[in-house]
Amino acid sequence: MKSTGAILASVLFAFLLALSGCGGGEGSDASTQSTTSSTQGGGGKQASSDPSSSKAKKPTSDPSKQESTNSSTSKAQKEGVKHGSHIAQPKGKRERAPSPSEVANSAVADISLESPNFITTASSEYELPTTYTCDGKNSPPTLKWSGVPAGSKELILFILGLQPIEETLFFNWAVAGLDPSLAEIPTGQLPTGAILGRNGYGKNAYSICPAKGQAETYVFALYALPQVLSPKRGFDPMSLRKEVLGISGDVGLVTASFER
Amino acid sequence: MNRKVRTLVRGVFLALALSAVFSASASAAPSWNFAGKALEGKETIMGGAFESGLTLPGLTTKCENFLYKLTIENSGGTGKGSLTEMPLYNCTTSSKFCTVKTIGAEALPYASHLSTVSASNYIVIEGVKVAILYAGELCSLGGTTARVTGSAGGLLDNVAETATFNAASFSATKTELKALGGKAEWTGVFPTEAFEWHREQALTVS
DSSP: OHHHHHHHHHHHHHHHHHHHHHHTTGGGOGGGOOOHHHHHOSSOOOOOSOHHHHHHHSOOSOHHHHHHHHTOOOHHHHHTBOOSOOOOOOOSOBOOOOOHHHHHTSEEEEEEEEOTTOEEOTTSOEEOOGGGSTTTTOOOOOEEEEOOOTTOOEEEEEEEESSOBTTBOOEEEEEEEEOTTOOEEOTTOOOTTOEEBOOTTSSSSOOOOOOTTOEEEEEEEEEEESSOOOOOTTBOHHHHHHHHHHHOEEEEEEEEEEEO | OOHHHHHHHHHHHHHHHHHHHHHHHHHTSOOEEETTEEOOSEEEEEEEESSEEEEETTEEEEEEEEEEEEEEEEETTEEEEEEEEOOEEEEEESSTTOEEEEEEEOSOOEEEEEEEETTEEEEEEEEEEEEEEEEOTTOTTTTEEEEEEEEEEEEEETTTTEEEESHHHHHHHTOOEEETTEEEEEEEEEEEEEOSTTTTBOEEEO
């Protein structure tokens, strides 16, 4: 009996997922759909098919108000009948989880990359201090990392804008040829063997210098490669990045913003 | 007061203090209830949000719908659970250059438990691991699989039968999700209901 219940629940769950996953366009019109609960048949209680009506039953998102209702008891609650909103049938496309081969063929962010120079904002994001921009010394912040896979042959670091500029990725710093045994690049120091690529300003150097009044988010990406690429000094970072992504491997990612 | 009496009085105070400590810990361990009675055995519940957001540092990634399936039970007087499925629907990013190629929960199931903080009840989901593969020729994270890891605490509302995940619920439960080297935010209000033995019964936590 119990296993029958479990099987029924699994079938209902699968049915729900199948409806949304296969529905495509059909599933996108929530106003014409019945809710999950109404497809169960178990309770015989027809829930509203309109998400807006369910939304009307939604509690306030103000935690202080929720706390006050947490201990109160409605009539339905006293009777032991479900009184809250039912789960709405999911709208649209069910996203597919990355397959093992997709993960293996992508750069996986398993390296921990950080900078002691970043400032943590109230919203727990990172800010780049002015000293590491063209309004300061314009030298890169100290970067530290851990979790480089054993057997890595080369590390390559890119600092680039989160948003492209004029339909192209804008690189602020591109450094190849880093020894995989390294665990940091101290500010203003270039490790032995490092090869600099051409940044978005056309120089083989580091520079972060957005337009005045403009806020930018920068992606710091350290790739650990299973093979050596060793490009020539002044390499094109866009081409090298393509090559790096083609090889896959692990990556350390961290973002920091700067408003000039 | 002779020594025996003093020892007896101390013993009574100690016993009272210990009992207060244990009763306090007992009240800090809520359990799952259906129709006002403590759940016996196991039950399958689901939570589903109309709109939920997963904000990674620098790149907002939103999913229109978000479900979770949880097998729950009361173990040792505390409500526990095992999150076995967590499908996401219609996920997009805040950047026109970046698309979500694939996104999904890894390393399921995730353990969960109930907790009381300042008279409010929470569900804490541990060991969350969500992989997001971004795509886009001009996406700075294109071709990269980012991972959201950590634990998530959601406020449970007995009247609305919902779990609400937001910055306040994470802070109250001292939970945190991390991604791209920083803190990731997960927000959403999840109506929650039973799908096995207690369908259409009031689900509360106390």
